Amino acid sequence: MLVRPSVEVRPATVDDAAALVNLWSAIRAETSREEPELTPTSASVANPSVEEAARVIEFNANRHGRHVLVALIDDQIIGVAGTDVVTFSIIAEPKVLLLTDFLVHPDFRRRSVGASLLKTVASLAEAEGCGVVVASLPAMAKGPNRYLTKLGFNQVAVLRAVPIDRLNARLAAKSSGSRETGRMVAVRRSLRRRTASSSDSADTNA
Numbered sequence: 114m115l116v117r118p119s120v121e122v123r124p125a126t127v128d129d130a131a132a133l134v135n136l137w138s139a140i141r142a143e144t145s146r147e148e149p150e151l152t153p154t155s156a157s158v159a160n161p162s163v164e165e166a167a168r169v170i171e172f173n174a175n176r177h178g179r180h181v182l183v184a185l186i187d188d189q190i191i192g193v194a195g196t197d198v199v200t201f202s203i204i205a206e207p208k209v210l211l212l213t214d215f216l217v218h219p220d221f222r223r224r225s226v227g228a229s230l231l232k233t234v235a236s237l238a239e240a241e242g243c244g245v246v247v248a249s250l251p252a253m254a255k256g257p258n259r260y261l262t263k264l265g266f267n268q269v270a271v272l273r274a275v276p277i278d279r280l281n282a283r284l285a286a287k288s289s290g291s292r293e294t295g296r297m298v299a300v301r302r303s304l305r306r307r308t309a310s311s312s313d314s315a316d317t318n319a
Contacts, residue, residue, distance in 0.1 A: 117224060118186045118187050119186075120184050120185070120186055120192075120224070120225055120226055120229040121184070121185045121186075122182055122183070122184050122185075122229050122230060122232075122233040123182070123183060123185070124180065124181065124182060124183075125170055125174075125181040125182065125183045125193065126170070126174075127167045127170050127171055127174075129170065129183055129190055130163045130164075130166035130167040130170055131163045131166075132183075132189070132190040133166055133170075133183070133190060133193060134161055134162070134163050134166050135190075136190060136191070136192070136193060136216060136218055137161065137216070138160075139218055139219060139220075140216055140218070140219065143219050173195070176197075177198075178197055178198030178199070178241070179195075179196070179197050179198075180195070180196045180197075180198075180237060181193065181194075181195050181196075181214075182194045182195075182196070182230060182233055182234070182237075184217070184226050184229055184230050186221065186224070186226075191217065191218040191220075191221040191226055192216060192217040192218065192221065192226040192227065192229075192230055193214060193215075193216050193230075194212065194214060194215050194216075194230040194231070194233070194234055195212070195213045195214030195215075196210050196211060196212055196213065196234055196237060196238075197210075197211045197213055198210055198211075198241050198243060199211050201245075207244060207245070208241060208242050208243045208244070209243055209244075209245050209246070209247050210234065210237065210238040210241060210243040210245070210246045210247070211246075211247050211248075211249055212234060212246060212247065212248040212249065212250070213249050213250075214250075215227070215230070215248065215250060215254075215257050215261070216257075217230075217257075222256075227257075227260060231264070234246060246266075247269065247270075248261050248266050249272060
């Protein structure tokens with residue numbers, strides 16, 4: 114009887130950068146369409162270099178509450194999960210483990226890789242004192258989202274993203290419009306005062 118190799122899960126290190134870039138590329142190659150908006154397949158983040166990946170791994174390793182876990186079979190990285198410990202809100206104390214990344218290589222699906230990653234995520238949540246795991250995944254990641262739904266993850270929020278240059282442009286236009294509206298209101302008030310003053314003068318002369 115053929116025995117499948119077991120899945121090992123451990124924290125990611127800078128040395129995993131090249132393998133994680135390959136994993137990212139394999140999953141992106143599986144995507145049949147490009148997303149014009151800010152998503153993990155958009156041009157701004159679609160093709161990270163090994164050097165960039167190493168910098169990001171190191172950055173995340175130095176962040177309090179941030180964990181990046183890799184899944185391996187026969188020493189090959191075939192899955193990754195990224196988590197972040199946050200509070201339920203800015204004033205509510207309960208801690209939540211936020212699942213920000215959940216990727217499994219297309220050639221290793223249906224081999225308990227995702228389940229192994231999530232078991233470690235659940236253990237990590239308990240160790241961090243988190244009573245809830247919240248997944249924040251791109252809407253276009255249909256497979257992972259379906260998988261999490263089957264495990265009991267329910268939709269509890271809507272995430273929206275915008276490139277910073279577009280946000281600044283929209284805010285500048287809105288601010289400019291507000292100033293213009295304010296000027297128009299001031300002009301109308303001035304005209305009303307002048308009209309009222311002219312009426313009073315006409316009544317006095319009469």
